[in-house]
Amino acid sequence: MLSLQSSGVRLCNSLSRREVMRIGGLGACGLSLPQLLGPRSLRATETATNVMIKPSIGKAKSCIVLFLMGGPPQHSTWDPKPEAPKEVRGQIGSIETCVPGVRFGELMPKLAQRADKLALLRAISTNDNAHSSSGYYMLTGRPHAPMNAENVNPGAPNDWPNWGAVLQRLRPPARDLPTSVRLPHHIFNTDGSVWPGQDGGMLGQSADPWLFRCAPASPDYRITEFQLPGDVSLDRLSFRRDLVRAIARPHEMSADAGLLKTFGDQQERAYRVLASAASRGAFDISAESVATRERYGTTQFGQSCLLARRLIEADVRLVQVNWYRGADEPTDKPCWDSHADETNRLKDVLIPPTDDAFSALLDDLSDRGMLDETLVVCMSEFGRSPKMNANGGRDHWGSVFSIALAGGGIQGGTVHGSSDEIGGFPKSGRVGPEDLTATILHCLGFAPETEFHDMQGRPHVISRGQVIQPILA
Numbered sequence: 001m002l003s004l005q006s007s008g009v010r011l012c013n014s015l016s017r018r019e020v021m022r023i024g025g026l027g028a029c030g031l032s033l034p035q036l037l038g039p040r041s042l043r044a045t046e047t048a049t050n051v052m053i054k055p056s057i058g059k060a061k062s063c064i065v066l067f068l069m070g071g072p073p074q075h076s077t078w079d080p081k082p083e084a085p086k087e088v089r090g091q092i093g094s095i096e097t098c099v100p101g102v103r104f105g106e107l108m109p110k111l112a113q114r115a116d117k118l119a120l121l122r123a124i125s126t127n128d129n130a131h132s133s134s135g136y137y138m139l140t141g142r143p144h145a146p147m148n149a150e151n152v153n154p155g156a157p158n159d160w161p162n163w164g165a166v167l168q169r170l171r172p173p174a175r176d177l178p179t180s181v182r183l184p185h186h187i188f189n190t191d192g193s194v195w196p197g198q199d200g201g202m203l204g205q206s207a208d209p210w211l212f213r214c215a216p217a218s219p220d221y222r223i224t225e226f227q228l229p230g231d232v233s234l235d236r237l238s239f240r241r242d243l244v245r246a247i248a249r250p251h252e253m254s255a256d257a258g259l260l261k262t263f264g265d266q267q268e269r270a271y272r273v274l275a276s277a278a279s280r281g282a283f284d285i286s287a288e289s290v291a292t293r294e295r296y297g298t299t300q301f302g303q304s305c306l307l308a309r310r311l312i313e314a315d316v317r318l319v320q321v322n323w324y325r326g327a328d329e330p331t332d333k334p335c336w337d338s339h340a341d342e343t344n345r346l347k348d349v350l351i352p353p354t355d356d357a358f359s360a361l362l363d364d365l366s367d368r369g370m371l372d373e374t375l376v377v378c379m380s381e382f383g384r385s386p387k388m389n390a391n392g393g394r395d396h397w398g399s400v401f402s403i404a405l406a407g408g409g410i411q412g413g414t415v416h417g418s419s420d421e422i423g424g425f426p427k428s429g430r431v432g433p434e435d436l437t438a439t440i441l442h443c444l445g446f447a448p449e450t451e452f453h454d455m456q457g458r459p460h461v462i463s464r465g466q467v468i469q470p471i472l473a
Contacts, residue, residue: 060408070336078402110359123417135381136197141437159201164209180209282314300324434465
């Protein structure tokens with residue numbers, strides 16, 4: 001227990017050395033939340049980043065990104081080829097949607113009935129066949145150097161900030177929670193390498209979207225960063241905050257004042273989140289009805305989508321839901337990386353949970369009057385090869401693939417671009433990741449020529465791409 005009567009050598013701020021050690025700076029909370037609020041290391045080289053915002057006409061206030069890491073096959077999802085040879089079309093058939101002339105893979109009946117809410121991009125292309133580097137391109141709008149580089153990690157020259165980091169800089173938090181959040185974990189390869197393009201990059205670690213590691217479908221789901229220890233009441237938390245302020249006050253005029261201010265700002269936000277029942281409650285999916293939770297599906301991906309909706313309601317501006325990669329994923333075909341036994345993986349593990357969760361999210365946002373102000377993007381790093389391989393799977397394919405968008409600023413029931421007869425290359429309306437970036441940020445209210453400055457003061461525009469006008473409402 002913290003006590004002001006502790007004996008020992010007194011410091012110049014009248015607190016004992018032992019007391020200071022027990023308070024432990026941000027650790028005075030006795031919690032790990034501040035590690036999420038601030039940079040992993042507070043560096044004197046990180047300075048405030050200036051921005052020059054050019055407003056756009058976007059309608060969305062928030063964005064939810066559903067990232068199906070591994071690469072879904074376009075042939076069995078958004079761009080079926082029923083007239084192609086069997087080795088191309090695969091064993092998954094196609095079905096009509098509620099939009100005349102548009103067909104989806106047969107394992108997506110719920111989304112097929114909501115096609116009037118979706119805009120499809122059927123000619124996305126990165127021309128990069130490596131998870132890591134193609135993923136970087138898709139998440140930032142900048143090609144990786146070099147391309148086709150697997151198992152690479154973040155770092156210059158591939159340090160462009162992802163969308164969430166750009167928003168962290170352009171749009172301060174509306175309340176106590178951050179502007180951008182990633183869940184339920186970061187994206188990584190089998191060897192443990194972490195994809196570049198998931199953080200603040202050249203904006204510094206203070207711009208990193210918050211990363212919440214969780215398993216929301218598990219019976220013991222609990223995000224410990226937002227829980228006070230049993231012996232710490234809100235009054236006691238406030239008392240500890242006052243003590244930390246007392247420690248910092250004598251150093252406010254020191255050479256490290258700027259660094260301490262950043263430290264203190266993150267600290268204050270940590271206290272506000274912990275003290276706010278509304279902020280902490282945003283992560284409590286047990287507050288949802290059983291019917292709602294079941295509608296999303298009881299998978300980790302489904303419950304993560306539900307958690308994303310709750311965070312958007314709590315004024316988080318961008319939530320990226322990564323496909324859950326559990327310890328039981330097969331090493332030869334983890335997540336959507338279906339190099340083998342694709343048909344069974346799609347039927348048993350991958351597409352039905354996506355159909356449930358994505359359709360439930362669209363309905364839930366619509367029922368709550370939130371869809372018109374929430375952009376939803378369902379995407380991946382690339383697609384799959386046109387022909388099945390000898391193992392009954394498909395291989396990496398960045399030449400052409402499909403993604404789906406809905407909600408704020410998007411014209412539903414539209415298809416932009418097309419692939420060739422075997423779904424192997426763009427036929428019309430090719431879109432690059434830079435165009436997708438420009439479109440997403442446009443929908444969120446920022447023109448592509450909006451500028452930010454990196455930590456060295458150099459100006460950059462947020463996107464070099466073109467807004468995809470045909471899919472806009």
